[in-house]
Amino acid sequence: MRRVEITVNGTRREVDVEPRDLLVYVLREQLTLTGTNVGCDTTTCGACTVLLDGRSVKACTVLAVQADGREVTTIEGIARNGDLHPLQQAFHEQHALQCGYCTPGMIMAALGLIQENGELSEEEIRAGLEGNMCRCTGYHNIVKAIQQAARQMGSPAAA
Amino acid sequence: MTEVAEDLKQAERYVGGGVLRKEDPELLTGQANFVDNIVLSGMVWVGIARSPFAHARINGVDLSRVRELPGVVAAWSGEDLADEWAAALPCAWPISTTSFPTPTDEDPRMPDHWPVAKDKARFAGDAVAVVVAESRAAVKDALEAVEADLEPLDHVLSLDEALADGAPLVHDELGSNECYTWTLANEEVDRVFSEAPVVVKESYWHPRLIPNAIEPRGVVVQPAPAQGEFTIWSATQIPHILKITLSLTMGIAETKLRVIAPDVGGGFGSKLNVYAEEAICMAVARRLRVPVKWIEERSENYLATIHGRGVSQEMEVAADEEGKLLGVRARLVADFGAYLQLVTPGIPILGAFLYGGVYDPGAYFFECKGVFTNKTPTDAYRGAGRPEATYAIERIMDALARRLNKDPAELRRLNFIPPFDEPRQVASGLQFDSGDYGRTLDKALELAGYEDLRAEQAARRERGETKQLGIGLCTYIEMCGLAPSQVLAALRYGAGGWDAATIRCHPTGKVTVVTGTSPHGQGHVTSWAQITADELGVPFDDVEVLHGDTAVSPLGMDTYGSRSLSVGGTALFNAAQKIVAKAKTIAAHELEVAEDDLDYSGGKFQVKGVPDKTKSIPEIAFSAWTAHSLPEGVEPGLEATAVYDPPNFTFPSGAHVCALEIDTETGETAILKYVAVDDVGNVINPMIVEGQVHGGVAQGIAEALYEEAVYDESGTLLTSSMHSYRIPSAAELPPFQTDRTVTPSTTNPMGVKGVGEAGTIAAPAAVMNAVMDALHVEGVTKIDKPATPERVWRALREAKGGAR
Numbered sequence: 001m002r003r004v005e006i007t008v009n010g011t012r013r014e015v016d017v018e019p020r021d022l023l024v025y026v027l028r029e030q031l032t033l034t035g036t037n038v039g040c041d042t043t044t045c046g047a048c049t050v051l052l053d054g055r056s057v058k059a060c061t062v063l064a065v066q067a068d069g070r071e072v073t074t075i076e077g078i079a080r081n082g083d084l085h086p087l088q089q090a091f092h093e094q095h096a097l098q099c100g101y102c103t104p105g106m107i108m109a110a111l112g113l114i115q116e117n118g119e120l121s122e123e124e125i126r127a128g129l130e131g132n133m134c135r136c137t138g139y140h141n142i143v144k145a146i147q148q149a150a151r152q153m154g155s156p157a158a159a
Numbered sequence: 160m161t162e163v164a165e166d167l168k169q170a171e172r173y174v175g176g177g178v179l180r181k182e183d184p185e186l187l188t189g190q191a192n193f194v195d196n197i198v199l200s201g202m203v204w205v206g207i208a209r210s211p212f213a214h215a216r217i218n219g220v221d222l223s224r225v226r227e228l229p230g231v232v233a234a235w236s237g238e239d240l241a242d243e244w245a246a247a248l249p250c251a252w253p254i255s256t257t258s259f260p261t262p263t264d265e266d267p268r269m270p271d272h273w274p275v276a277k278d279k280a281r282f283a284g285d286a287v288a289v290v291v292a293e294s295r296a297a298v299k300d301a302l303e304a305v306e307a308d309l310e311p312l313d314h315v316l317s318l319d320e321a322l323a324d325g326a327p328l329v330h331d332e333l334g335s336n337e338c339y340t341w342t343l344a345n346e347e348v349d350r351v352f353s354e355a356p357v358v359v360k361e362s363y364w365h366p367r368l369i370p371n372a373i374e375p376r377g378v379v380v381q382p383a384p385a386q387g388e389f390t391i392w393s394a395t396q397i398p399h400i401l402k403i404t405l406s407l408t409m410g411i412a413e414t415k416l417r418v419i420a421p422d423v424g425g426g427f428g429s430k431l432n433v434y435a436e437e438a439i440c441m442a443v444a445r446r447l448r449v450p451v452k453w454i455e456e457r458s459e460n461y462l463a464t465i466h467g468r469g470v471s472q473e474m475e476v477a478a479d480e481e482g483k484l485l486g487v488r489a490r491l492v493a494d495f496g497a498y499l500q501l502v503t504p505g506i507p508i509l510g511a512f513l514y515g516g517v518y519d520p521g522a523y524f525f526e527c528k529g530v531f532t533n534k535t536p537t538d539a540y541r542g543a544g545r546p547e548a549t550y551a552i553e554r555i556m557d558a559l560a561r562r563l564n565k566d567p568a569e570l571r572r573l574n575f576i577p578p579f580d581e582p583r584q585v586a587s588g589l590q591f592d593s594g595d596y597g598r599t600l601d602k603a604l605e606l607a608g609y610e611d612l613r614a615e616q617a618a619r620r621e622r623g624e625t626k627q628l629g630i631g632l633c634t635y636i637e638m639c640g641l642a643p644s645q646v647l648a649a650l651r652y653g654a655g656g657w658d659a660a661t662i663r664c665h666p667t668g669k670v671t672v673v674t675g676t677s678p679h680g681q682g683h684v685t686s687w688a689q690i691t692a693d694e695l696g697v698p699f700d701d702v703e704v705l706h707g708d709t710a711v712s713p714l715g716m717d718t719y720g721s722r723s724l725s726v727g728g729t730a731l732f733n734a735a736q737k738i739v740a741k742a743k744t745i746a747a748h749e750l751e752v753a754e755d756d757l758d759y760s761g762g763k764f765q766v767k768g769v770p771d772k773t774k775s776i777p778e779i780a781f782s783a784w785t786a787h788s789l790p791e792g793v794e795p796g797l798e799a800t801a802v803y804d805p806p807n808f809t810f811p812s813g814a815h816v817c818a819l820e821i822d823t824e825t826g827e828t829a830i831l832k833y834v835a836v837d838d839v840g841n842v843i844n845p846m847i848v849e850g851q852v853h854g855g856v857a858q859g860i861a862e863a864l865y866e867e868a869v870y871d872e873s874g875t876l877l878t879s880s881m882h883s884y885r886i887p888s889a890a891e892l893p894p895f896q897t898d899r900t901v902t903p904s905t906t907n908p909m910g911v912k913g914v915g916e917a918g919t920i921a922a923p924a925a926v927m928n929a930v931m932d933a934l935h936v937e938g939v940t941k942i943d944k945p946a947t948p949e950r951v952w953r954a955l956r957e958a959k960g961g962a963r
Contacts (some may be wrong), residue, residue, distance in 0.1 A: 018296070020296070021296075025295065028195075028196075029198075029295075033189070034189070034193075034195075034196040035188065035189015035190065035191075036189070037193065037195075037373075037374065037424070038195065039373045039374065039375065039424075039457065040457035040880070040881045041456045041457045041458055041880070042457065042458070042880045042881050042882045044457075044880070044881035044882055045373060045457070045881055047373055074189065075187075075188065075189035076188065076189045076190075079188055084184075084187060084188070088187040088188065091183070091187055092179055092180070092183045092184075092187060093179065095179075095180065095846045095847065095849075095850045097183060097186055097187065098425075098680035098681070098682070098850060098854065099186075099372070099373070099374070099422075099423065099424045099425040099679055099680030100182070100183075100186030100187070100191055100422070100424070100680070101191075101193065101372075101373045101374040101424025101425060102373045102424075103186055103187060104189050107187070122894070125889070126888075126889040126890045126892075127890050129888060129889040129890070130888045130889070130890040131888070132888065132889075133371075133373060133881070133886055133888060134373065134889075135371055135372060135373050135425050135427065135854070135858070135886065136373075136425055136680050136850075136854045137850060137853055137854050137857075138853035138854045138855075138856055138857030138858075138892060138895065138918075139853075139857065139888070139889035139892055140853045140892075140894055140895050141850060141853065142889065143889060143894070
């Protein structure tokens with residue numbers, strides 16, 4: 001066992017982990033942040049996407065020990081004072097979720113995409129989401145939602 | 160506050176408007192309750208050791224090393240657990256072996272399907288041992304230590320192999336790999352085909368598909384040993400059906416079981432089943448008397464959760480010289496895999512009546528042979544039988560158009576059943592509810608810019624461009640709203656097709672709706688609240704909708720087959736009418752008039768001609784609760800339950816147009832335009848309906864271009880992870896253009912038809928017709944799904960006489 005310190009959604013947390021423990025299970029099972037879902041075992045589906053030091057990563061492919069001393073943001077950490085984050089609000093307004101299982105990862109991937117790139121065309125959004133699978137929506141409304149949120153976040157997406 | 164479009168507020172109706180979903184906030188903020196989020200005190204983890212072989216004799220399973228590992232609680236073989244099962248896992252659809260509509264009582268060949276294999280493993284993925292440990296990680300370690308002595312046996316993988324003389328048997332005791340042959344025919348078929356001036360025959364293959372709900376399956380069982388009770392949380396579409404079937408398999412009174420489908424992350428048919436792991440977790444909880452959890456991994460899901468399709472077809476149509484259809488003849492062989500799951504035998508039969516499409520040629524013949532193979536069992540995958548039927552008739556319509564040198568749109572118009580708004584009998588025996596197929600096609604062609612596309616196609620052909628254009632149509636029909644119980648009886652399905660709803664009007668004016676449907680992404684909480692709010696004149700925000708828990712909603716038949724709105728929604732509508740009827744009696748009493756003197760609209764009873772003499776439903780709910788002054792014979796409380804058994808199916812239809820570009824040098828396909836115009840009857844929530852079409856079309860495009868479960872010669876699934884089985888991302892899929900026409904269904908009072916499967920039923924044919932439209936001018940005569948770059952490239956090479 002090894003003790004690691006991870007700042008999760010702005011709060012410093014200390015947890016004892018095995019070297020093999022994946023970040024996603026430490027988040028879900030030790031820190032009880034179950035908003036981050038697991039959908040595959042090959043780093044393909046993206047349901048577990050979180051931000052690590054501001055960049056999107058798949059938390060099933062990060063060892064918890066790799067997150068030692070770093071900052072993690074999960075879906076639970078982006079709403080402010082009870083108001084949905086612009087991405088959450090846009091997903092709601094554009095009907096960009098159905099079963100909602102991919103949604104936390106999809107939103108965190110989109111957040112990483114917008115933060116890293118700013119302005120995004122539809123093609124860039126689609127290419128940027130290549131690692132996040134949704135089986136319900138056909139992505140049509142997800143792309144619209146991300147365009148809407150990007151505009152609201154001050155990074156106007158090209159039409 | 161609910162966000163409602165302005166026009167809606169003015170209209171004061173929620174139905175038909177784009178009301179945003181009530182379900183979203185918890186899903187958007189990470190507060191949903193999926194099965195894997197459930198943690199119970201003292202809970203142990205279950206893992207399943209599976210056969211790596213397609214077919215093997217189990218000589219023994221040595222679990223001694225497992226039991227010595229730290230954290231391991233128990234480990235059992237199939238033999239060890241044999242006394243846990245009062246019955247094998249259920250197959251609820253033992254379809255008869257002979258013709259509809261005069262079935263005999265002759266059973267299909269039905270093997271026993273034990274949750275853990277005892278003597279033989281019959282597919283790679285069949286459970287051979289169960290381990291129980293204190294943590295997720297300890298289960299993984301324990302599974303590594305299972306030593307199963309499995310002796311590989313000869314196996315059958317392809318349909319031809321399975322049906323060959325002397326083939327190895329999947330189930331020795333059945334004496335054959337054929338499960339059944341089922342036929343539906345009318346008398347004119349042979350004569351019509353022998354006399355017809357034009358007969359076109361083609362063969363099609365529907366690869367096995369892996370459903371890929373993004374949430375894998377999972378089960379948690381909490382026993383209450385003193386009471387002999389169990390609560391089961393399962394990522395399932397069917398909590399009600401699961402309760403009764405688990406009761407039978409486990410030998411536990413149904414009254415001792417409570418099944419909860421919490422938030423469920425997609426299903427697409429794959430969670431319309433009763434699985435070994437649900438029974439195994441029950442058995443472990445009963446033996447150990449502690450809470451138990453099993454969470455499926457994705458690679459495990461590919462082996463242990465049902466696959467879809469796996470059907471070969473020979474399809475023929477007979478026509479006159481102009482292209483007017485005279486008859487249809489379809490022969491299917493369906494790959495059932497190693498066991499019959501819940502409704503495996505019935506899946507091809509859900510399409511059996513639809514091979515005449517929206518054209519209804521008079522002569523009709525359908526035959527399906529179901530076959531066992533040493534592969535993962537198949538069962539319902541979005542569309543279930545109807546995509547296969549649609550694909551066959553819609554692809555052969557294009558083949559007929561090519562034969563007669565006609566435009567495929569023109570050939571379809573020539574053959575459409577004329578518009579109708581009363582039920583209409585077709586040759587296969589169904590009664591279509593309503594339809595206007597020409598209007599739907601016209602709208603789709605206009606949206607797609609069909610004439611311009613054809614001009615562009617001609618120009619590219621003329622210039623001999625590398626990238627050729629293909630344009631594909633699909634004018635589909637599906638039967639939804641499963642199902643009239645009497646029809647199910649004739650098809651030997653083991654349950655009814657009704658559904659139920661309860662409306663409870665609270666004294667404070669708030670309303671609780673309890674539904675027997677079990678949504679997992681379809682937005683029933685929102686749509687049901689819209690219907691209730693309109694019928695009872697209460698605010699949308701005041702309606703709570705409960706579902707997915709057999710203790711809360713004891714009556715229900717769950718969610719599949721695009722049935723929820725047309726069956727469960729109609730039950731809700733009928734329950735609302737019962738509420739209004741009772742409230743009217745009370746209102747008349749309170750207003751001291753006869754019931755006939757009251758008008759009802761917008762939730763208010765008003766004495767005719769006296770606008771200030773009114774009573775609202777919430778007011779009546781309060782007086783029904785106080786019961787201070789009720790009319791004689793009226794019980795206190797304002798609550799009603801309705802159970803609705805549909806008199807007929809519903810028949811959504813539509814026209815989809817796909818325009819795509821094929822690079823004739825690389826075989827790569829790119830969709831340029833996808834237009835879907837669907838007639839799903841009246842619409843409760845257009846936003847949700849559009850979303851269902853988007854997702855359905857995406858899965859249909861994936862079926863046409865990307866997805867295929869592939870086994871190697873040893874029976875090992877090669878497409879064994881999300882890496883190798885290609886479900887499309889946003890980068891592969893186009894935006895969609897959607898629109899609607901409306902012919903209200905004549906089956907139910909709201910005139911609704913259902914939309915869950917439409918896109919998946921229409922899209923594979925639309926896309927493959929476009930592929931063939933581009934390739935046939937290059938000399939290609941046949942191409943199957945999925946039209947991957949390699950397959951297209953090979954087809955082009957062969958057509959040009961080049962080496963393969």
